Amino acid sequence: MSAFAPHQADDAAVATIRTLSADVVSKANSGHPGTVLLLSPVLIVNAIFRTCSDEYMIADRTLIPYVPDSFVNANPKNSKWFNRDRFVLSNGHACVLQYVLLHLLGYKLSLDDLKAFRQLDSLTPGHPEAGHTDGIEVTTGPLGQGFANGVGLAIAQAHLGAVYNRDGFNLINNFTYVFTGDGCLMEGVASEAASLAGHLQLGNLVVIYDDNHISIDGDTAVAFTENVEQRFLSYGWQVLEVADGDRDLASIYTAIAEARKETSKPTIIRLRTTIGYGSKAQGTHGVHGAPLKADDIASLKSKFGFAPDQSFQVPQATYDLYAEFGKRGAALEAEWNTLLEAYGQKYPAEHAELTRRIAGELPAGWEKNLPVYKPTDAAQASRKLSEIVLTSIIPSLPELIGGSADLTGSNLTKVKQSVDFQHPSTGLGTYSGTYIRYGVREHGMGAIANGLHAYGGIIPFVATFLNFVSYASGAVRLSALTGHQVIWVATHDSIGLGEDGPTHQPVETAISLRATPNVAFWRPADGNETSAAYLVALKSKKTPSVLSLSRQNLPNLVGSSIESAARGGYVLSEVTNEDLTIVSSGSEVSIAVEAANKLNAEGIKTRVVSLPSWLTFDQQDQEYRLSVLRSGAPILSLEAASTAGWQKYSHEQWGLPAWGASGPYLQVYEKFGITGSNIAAVGKKVVDHYKKQGVPVISPLVKAFQL
Amino acid sequence: MSAFAPHQADDAAVATIRTLSADVVSKANSGHPGTVLLLSPVLIVNAIFRTCSDEYMIADRTLIPYVPDSFVNANPKNSKWFNRDRFVLSNGHACVLQYVLLHLLGYKLSLDDLKAFRQLDSLTPGHPEAGHTDGIEVTTGPLGQGFANGVGLAIAQAHLGAVYNRDGFNLINNFTYVFTGDGCLMEGVASEAASLAGHLQLGNLVVIYDDNHISIDGDTAVAFTENVEQRFLSYGWQVLEVADGDRDLASIYTAIAEARKETSKPTIIRLRTTIGYGSKAQGTHGVHGAPLKADDIASLKSKFGFAPDQSFQVPQATYDLYAEFGKRGAALEAEWNTLLEAYGQKYPAEHAELTRRIAGELPAGWEKNLPVYKPTDAAQASRKLSEIVLTSIIPSLPELIGGSADLTGSNLTKVKQSVDFQHPSTGLGTYSGTYIRYGVREHGMGAIANGLHAYGGIIPFVATFLNFVSYASGAVRLSALTGHQVIWVATHDSIGLGEDGPTHQPVETAISLRATPNVAFWRPADGNETSAAYLVALKSKKTPSVLSLSRQNLPNLVGSSIESAARGGYVLSEVTNEDLTIVSSGSEVSIAVEAANKLNAEGIKTRVVSLPSWLTFDQQDQEYRLSVLRSGAPILSLEAASTAGWQKYSHEQWGLPAWGASGPYLQVYEKFGITGSNIAAVGKKVVDHYKKQGVPVISPLVKAFQL
Incomplete structure (x- = not known):
């Protein structure tokens, strides 16, 4: 010195x-x-x-x-x-x-x-x-x-x-x-x-x-x-x-x-x-x-x-x-580099892992651990599917440092092998633990996660109910502006949470996050889509992701795959010369499929598009996007939330007119007309309306300019 | 007892x-x-x-x-x-x-x-x-x-x-x-x-x-x-x-x-x-x-x-x-009613005011104090116009209890005659004061305001920069769900704040609030529209309002009036057989007018619609709404924010592609193409596109069903 x-x-x-x-x-x-x-x-x-x-x-x-x-x-x-x-x-x-x-x-x-x-x-x-x-x-x-x-x-x-x-x-x-x-x-x-x-x-x-x-x-x-x-x-x-x-x-x-x-x-x-x-x-x-x-x-x-x-x-x-x-x-840095080299001699495995993490690289082949589902697999809540993903990938991804704002048992974010991050004197964990008990502190959690990511070598995931991600809006916005790869496990993502009622049922949250630049808001419809959400979220080094997950069980869909869903949107169920396309996300996709089946049975040719991530879909080339949401027939969107923003991808929108309601979730869905039979009825109205209108139907993606 | x-x-x-x-x-x-x-x-x-x-x-x-x-x-x-x-x-x-x-x-x-x-x-x-x-x-x-x-x-x-x-x-x-x-x-x-x-x-x-x-x-x-x-x-x-x-x-x-x-x-x-x-x-x-x-x-x-x-x-x-x-x-209530009656004998003015406030009625004629502007009046920032409104109406509306999250001098929310609400022992004010110093506590402020309104007899207004209303999302959502008439004075509402840069420039905030049921998000374009925003906000007893206000000066527009703006949206500048309509809000309306003037001068007939409040506009009858945003020519929206949601009211959207930027505000506007000349150029593209498309242009408000 x-x-x-x-x-x-x-x-x-x-x-x-x-x-x-x-x-x-x-x-x-x-x-x-x-x-x-x-x-x-x-x-x-x-x-x-x-x-x-x-x-x-x-x-x-x-x-x-x-x-x-x-x-x-x-x-x-x-x-x-x-x-x-x-x-x-x-x-x-x-x-x-x-x-x-x-x-x-x-x-x-x-x-x-x-x-x-x-x-x-x-x-x-x-x-x-x-x-x-x-x-x-x-x-x-x-x-x-x-x-x-x-x-x-x-x-x-x-x-x-x-x-x-x-x-x-x-x-x-x-x-x-x-x-x-x-x-x-x-x-x-x-x-x-x-x-x-x-x-x-x-x-x-x-x-x-x-x-x-x-x-x-x-x-x-x-x-x-x-x-x-x-x-x-x-x-x-x-x-x-x-x-x-x-x-x-x-x-x-x-x-x-x-x-x-x-x-x-x-x-x-x-x-x-x-x-x-x-x-x-x-x-x-x-x-x-x-x-x-x-x-x-x-x-x-x-x-x-x-x-x-x-x-x-x-x-x-x-x-x-x-x-x-x-x-x-x-x-000091030179000394440190020498020390790191000596460390590599003595602890080659730790050295390899640490330098990989510092470089921000994922280990080769990690994505092979992502679970893949067949339609015959049991229906599960996507929060549970998320837990299965975490259980599968955490052993090979030590950089995943998770935690929940006191909703661990509901968010399903703590996998069995993980140890709490706690001061050793507490007897509750150690500093080498990877699971943080954030307490009921959503905003603090989001901002702390930004700090974890800013340090390097860590991909933080945090969890609460989707509705309470908005308590942390200030932090999420800065994740997005700075490019912090923070993954939000946001469960109980709609009226599908049922009895907790409107105080806990998100309405505006999805569009708020979708409208925030560089936030990847994912609403997976089944097991493969949940795996896809994690796949893209983990590969996107400069993008925060919010995974919007259900409390209720969701069937595994015919036509879904990790590969398709990883494009952000895809045709789940195709027909030619359709009369109608229903585009949906998350827990409503299976309802869209049910509606489409009814309509197809009645001779109204209906295809279904699943759109789990707008940001990712928007990043695909125009040709692909237009093949998914094509001209020629009206497109009806379906989501158990505010319809705001869906006009970008559809001609007509079904969603919540205002707040949700407290009750058993199937009854709540029924109250808001989000059932296969009602959506089929709505779909007929849409088809009739555009037939009467008699004007060629052009995809909403066809625009005069790109911003 | x-x-x-x-x-x-x-x-x-x-x-x-x-x-x-x-x-x-x-x-x-x-x-x-x-x-x-x-x-x-x-x-x-x-x-x-x-x-x-x-x-x-x-x-x-x-x-x-x-x-x-x-x-x-x-x-x-x-x-x-x-x-x-x-x-x-x-x-x-x-x-x-x-x-x-x-x-x-x-x-x-x-x-x-x-x-x-x-x-x-x-x-x-x-x-x-x-x-x-x-x-x-x-x-x-x-x-x-x-x-x-x-x-x-x-x-x-x-x-x-x-x-x-x-x-x-x-x-x-x-x-x-x-x-x-x-x-x-x-x-x-x-x-x-x-x-x-x-x-x-x-x-x-x-x-x-x-x-x-x-x-x-x-x-x-x-x-x-x-x-x-x-x-x-x-x-x-x-x-x-x-x-x-x-x-x-x-x-x-x-x-x-x-x-x-x-x-x-x-x-x-x-x-x-x-x-x-x-x-x-x-x-x-x-x-x-x-x-x-x-x-x-x-x-x-x-x-x-x-x-x-x-x-x-x-x-x-x-x-x-x-x-x-x-x-x-x-x-106890009976005793109290007797006491109140006796109070009325001794203090008739106070009694009348108190019982009026308890009943939630505004005093007759209060709205006559709202300022009215002519196009020749000087351009002013809408935060300043808001201050003028407050100065004009507060003397007749003692129920207005205001405050700011430590941005009083920027939000312009403290009018001269108001006294701080403080414990008298501090020497800084009294409990009869009507101005609350909230400190830098946006979320607490929003939730406290809900309590003030829940008590009765009070219409709270609170203030911060628009970008930091999102710190209080949790409270705003509950204002809306419960129907608390809380008025947010949300200044510095766009890239127009200039040098503070993207950390302070809202992008997603407007759509987030617009998508929240029962939130009246107002973005007034000039003096009359600012008065209209307060008029409707104060008359809406069960609705929170967020007034999105500019830091920069805005000209008073030809065609604006309190009455028109109070409908949430109106034709600011009319032409027949138009080629294009530009719909805009707040500080961008005058830019839309500039663009329309250029286009009209070139023979491209362009009308301008000002849409300060979606919620209020949506409450108008369908005939009126269709007269404002009518079929026959493409509608281009313009707002210095995310375009998300504008698809509901327009065919094409100009706005921010992502984050704002730090710099003198006119340069920032220029960077994002929000100038009269660029919007005129964009307008031409839109007109050409729809001409080439050769399909009758139908208003986006014409729908197969109403949700």
Whole structure:
């Protein structure tokens, strides 16, 4: 490790971050709050990112304790080094701070990129987007998400460390640092994740809480007066405090060191700071809502020893200081690669598995374990079919880390061989366990799963009733935006759940998920389609999937196959010169078949299309799609949900007019006319209507343009 | 007040509730968990509902302290008496308990209704539905919601009491009791609401926590090990505990009395109970998941002194005991009505306003205050237009209780004259204030608003960015299912928010809300349409509305009017024998007009339809709808969001192919082709396509059947 820079370099670095941030926001001139918000936590950012190999004096002559390593291990030249420490900016609106740091540390972000902050197609969008900007671990901005992602990142480390580390081979031992403000801590998703993190005793998680007492509505006194320390103590966290987060670097160092020492509790460090520290309006609400005025920026620069009339100034000493971080990180990665190689000599099987998982590759031939069904096989609920798939594939896919929001017995997500992921001291499981008991915390679960996937080497699956996936909408949306391969096992997916009634029966959920870009919403109709859903979901490395599964038994269909269903939509039952096509999904496909059989018996030629996944179907070529949903006869859609959106694939739509009902499920289906005989009657009306209309019927897929 | 029954009657009543609940679930035979769950908190239910006018001895000879009133004031013969105490069963899956109680107390629920538990179209659905079953205050089942509804009910009492009570006229002084289990307390929505309730010092709120240590996944030790007492202390609650909630009636009484004495803090009483108390499997996970077996029910009945082989037994003594509750409630209501009349003599204006609000009537002529615009009026953001509406109507509508999830300055929801709803001790406002600082707690806000509306006399409006309404999906869904008139002011509703980027730009939100039955999603295009949205939202007493509003300025359109827009959709710009109709909403309508002008100038006759609210448009008669979206020429939809669902109203759809982008908003619009010139070009393609197709173009509203 190279020698550390003297304290003057730190002071200059902190001043650089402060003035550079002000310039970046000023240039963007988009009026977004957050500029000066950034200024307060700068000191700690510097503290955790700069290297420090010996004790030294800071400006006020306080002795900094010896820190053998810098707090963050990472290599800016390879932001994907697996054992890097993860840094999450949960208050993503403060991303200027992160962008400035990434630039100074040597990530792929130039001064010009900083100048393009919040400009179209720049690398510096208004909120940090993982996969878009080098060095950003998770997408943040929607409050509370980053905090929960951090819990997922920490679980991932704990798990993979427990599975792969060996004596002398401490391969996976990184920390996760999360920055948070008041906003994230008010959000329920963060509360859920914090409670679980405490339960799981995640000693590898360090949260730094920028307590500046100001939110958009003004002083936090207007809405947020709880005792945050006490709340985190109640969750089982270690709570530390730094009274002067603006200036007291020594206490910041000490607190972080303390946090790292506590190995069986996550830590939150409450950092009392002054919003807009250094600006004329520091400590007031005014600095939250708008960029600093020009004269304030000039005064800020003067105060910190910079030329007041120049912008984007970075002293070479600051680049040099942060260059140490990169040198150290590169050396650490090289050491780690050597260690990994030696590990491969001693533990070839573990090495092969770990490196395969890090590369994000599935083991060859895994899909051969997917169950295949014949029509004569017994009818089963698709939640049960999902359990059979999981039981079949989990032995060859250790990267599948599952869990349910306290509905394990209903979602059928825990296979017999799996062990709970629990702190070993509980006697309930181990950190090498692959089944997470999320508790009744759907939103936290979804956001934690994003963190699990962001870590790498893990494909998380999570479970609840389909209706309650909407509790986690905020997290699902970010799975989709960032491309996290999270698989939702969403059971009890329609009125077919019966007696629980309309509070639990999804109506709008399917279309909501289908309309979210990059969400693969699957509603399999039988055993083969359930296998197909898992097949595509597991192969889609950048796509979250929601598997919408029934509580009630479904027959195995004549005409279904994994191969066909994996195209997202296919002709289940073909006739030539049809009078009608019925297109359906999931538990209603067998009802469509029943209706078609009745109609065919009466001479009304009816074919049936199964459309388990719109996203996947839309990805097929136009010729194939038009062969499935072809012109020439009307197409009637059938699904026990809102008909919204089905107009894209059909001329006429049958579904729920509004809410479901509580009762034995067959009676509920009958109430809403979702029976073979009623759909046959509806089908006749459709055929008659289009005959009377006397206009050639064109497929709804034939369009003037493709968007 | 009538004399109290001796303790034997209590014992018998408790036993009746226990055995009757077991019979109800057994008859329903739907295998739903929750039967025996109910058995544990029965004692406290009896304690709070039965009357008790003097001290007396319970079975174990403990002296019960004197309680001057029973704990719950309510009149089963008029479940809507305004000053009744509110009782919320947040763990709604335990609704058998509530149904049994409502029956015994004399609400409109017969023994036959109990026998029809979870049967189709019965008054006893699988989870309690307000508006469906007499005496149910709020719909529960989705966990955490009832807890937060309770906070809303308590805020409503505190507010209306502060506004209308006078010396000697303590008209509005009820308590709110909430039952909760572990599940609700794990949910983020409950955490959010609990934190706010503590901040607001709601001394009128009493939460009873059935701590039975069992959830569906087994012992709570697997996922829920936080210190709940400490957490609620951190929120500023009073925390009480009853160690033996199965048997210690005296402590239960004492705790409730203590809770009621604390006037400046909400109280949570932790009641340690045994799941399945009285059954053979008490205290085990097994009793959570399934109905009791027949022999266990028989043994339970024997143990409690009932005939083991008979079902649905209610001793007359139990009916008699609970009849006291009804007599007392009727007397209390009569007293209250007398008090209200006297109040009317002394405070006629307040009386008139209060009774108007209780009746749910708007004041005559309020809508005359809605602003009307001419095309020459300056362009403004629709969030600003919303603020102008609020400023205009709030003086005449004291029932409008608003608030924002910490985005007040962005949502523009606080009008100048409004005062914060805060505990007076804070110096930040008063309980008579009408503006609630929700903090960054969208889900809690939505659920609290449901409680505010459930109380009566209040029309709540709440605010956040449209994208974050989805954080509150669980609450919005229940607004819609129950018919709570909650108005969401959802600003920054598209890529038009610009620089904040895709993390904040809604894509799927609009269709998700449009597909939710009974949600009126409004996307007004200008000033008149914004006024229309408020007009319809305020007149729709049983419908939640989401007003989707722009950050950017919108011109006032030629052809718009409040009257037309209030029909949900109308022809903004008419031509005869058109070649094309463009249908659009909100901020894209003026772009559609620009495109139409270009096309008309080129001889392609183009009309423009504005469709601000699908729900409202769908409620118009078919003739009107077909006059707006008529056959004869193709219809192209335009909206800066997912095109999903627009196929119902158009032949071709232009919108966002996936996510938005961060940048100045006009550049973002340009990137996605949402400009007058590009839409004109797209319009030409559409016209050409349908000409080439050579098939008569039929309105998408012409259908074979109406669902």
